[in-house]
Amino acid sequence: MIKFFRKIRYNLMETGKTSSPAEASAKAGKYFKYAIGEIILVVIGILIALSINNWNEKQIEKKQIRNIYARIVKDFNNSVVEIDSGIEDMNSNIPIMFQLMREEMDRDSLLTNMDYFLKYFNSTSGFPDIQIHDKGVRMLETKIGLNYEFSTEYSEALILLYSEFLYEIEIDRYDLxxxxxVLRDYQTHKGVRPIRLVTNGIPRSVDMMLEDDIYKNHLLHYVSSYRGYMSRLESFKAQGAVLIDQIITEYNLE
Structure with missing residues (x-):
């Protein structure tokens, strides 16, 4: 198209060399119109190129957002696996603690269930280490910070869910x-040290668990804190599952 206009312009210029002043003026007007047309074509071409480039960039960004949501779904599912495993592991031993506190467990039964106390009460925290994976959500926060147009009801709900629950979960965890x-220090105070519990301290620890009311009070506080911690994790899992299902449907991630 541009070559076509250039050819017309060339012909007009050549014709203008042998024309009268009046004819030359008329042809100059035509030349001006064709020149304007050529400029318009160039501008249109530039605008089309920019539009295509913008469209390509948006497609790339949409793909990036979809990948981020896919990572969030993966992170959440991994977190659920850890939560379920930890809760199942600990809940299987809660009845043992209640039986101890209600004095419904005899010495032989306690010795049979000492594996639990050896497993957790010899650790640094006393319960399974449960990790909430949030890298995908942090990636989403960064992306929205760079371009707010990617903020949606799903992104806002996700960021709020993780921000609130991770803060509360961490508080419950530190409380636990x-x-x-306190429980472990009391054991140490009574001469039941973790290292001895594994070797030759089991009979002494059994006596303390069965007969020491102060120990049972500490155990009650531990169970109460543990149940609060687990309840918070369950709430996070339940609310997150609803949101994750919506995201899977919206972004066709299945």
């Missing part, structure tokens, strides 16, 4: 750790 430390 502190309660456990």
């Amino acid at each position: 750790i502190n309660v456990y430390i």
Whole structure:
């Protein structure tokens, strides 16, 4: 098209060399119109190129957002696996603690269930280490910070869910750790040290668990804190599952 206009312009210029002044003026007007047309074509071409480039960039960004949501779904599912495993592991031993506190467990039964106390009460925290994976959500926050147009009801709900629950879960976790430390320190005070519990301290620890009311009170606080911690994790899992299902449907991630 541009070559076509250039050819017309060339012909007009050549014709203008042998024309009268009046004819030359008329042809100059035509030349001006064709020149304007050529400029318009160039501008249109530039606008089309920019539009195509913008469209390509948006497609790339949409793909990036979809990948981020896919990562969020993966992170959430991994977190659920850890939560379920930890809760199942700990809940299987809660009845043992209640039987101890209600004095419904005899010495032989306690010795049979000592594996639990050896497993957790010899650890640094007293309960399974459960990790909430949030890298995908942090990636989403960064992306929205760079371009707010990617903020949607799903992104806002996700960021709010993780921000609130991770803060509360961490508070509950530290509370549980502190309660456990008190329980462990009391064991140490009574001469039942973790290292000895594994070797030759089992009979002494059994006596303390069965007969020491102060120990049972500490155990009650531990169970109460643990149940609060687990309840918070369950709430996070339940609310997150609803949101994750919506995201899977919206972004066709299945």
